[in-house]
Amino acid sequence: QVQLVESGGGSVQAGGSLRLSCAASGYFAMRYCMAWFRQAPGKEREGVATINSRMETSYADSVKGRFTISMDNAENTLYLNMNSLKPEDTAMYYCAARSDVVTCGISPTFYHYWGQGTQVTVSS
Numbered sequence: 001q002v003q004l005v006e007s008g009g010g011s012v013q014a015g016g017s018l019r020l021s022c023a024a025s026g027y028f029a030m031r032y033c034m035a036w037f038r039q040a041p042g043k044e045r046e047g048v049a050t051i052n053s054r055m056e057t058s059y060a061d062s063v064k065g066r067f068t069i070s071m072d073n074a075e076n077t078l079y080l081n082m083n084s085l086k087p088e089d090t091a092m093y094y095c096a097a098r099s100d101v102v103t104c105g106i107s108p109t110f111y112h113y114w115g116q117g118t119q120v121t122v123s124s
Contacts, residue, residue, distance in 0.1 A: 002026045002113040004095050009118030015086050016122070022078040022095030022115055029053075033104035035111060036069060036080045038091035038120075039107035045094070049080065054102060063089075065097040085122045 049069035097110035
């Protein structure tokens with residue numbers, strides 16, 4: 001079992017920055033995929049960024065060049081650095097994980113473990 005706990009959300013003005021963290025505990029395979037998703041009210045959960053155990057990353061077009069996903073294996077902590085935030089980035093942000101794979105999917109159904117979410121609100 002893997003437990004995920006997000007932190008770092010908050011309220012910022014457009015153009016600001018936030019750093020989200022996701023602390024992972026429990027069994028963690030050598031091969032894994034981890035991801036950040038977000039869900040705005042009335043919308044489906046969408047993938048924001050993924051990273052695998054090889055540190056290969058991918059991003060949604062809407063956040064490329066603004067968000068950076070990273071993983072500190074020593075601390076078992078996933079990060080999402082968010083810059084140049086826009087009001088449309090407002091959502092609940094979730095981290096997700098799946099063990100024993102390195103080709104990361106972007107669908108929520110691909111991931112087996114989820115955190116409880118952290119709210120990000122960007123005002124104009």
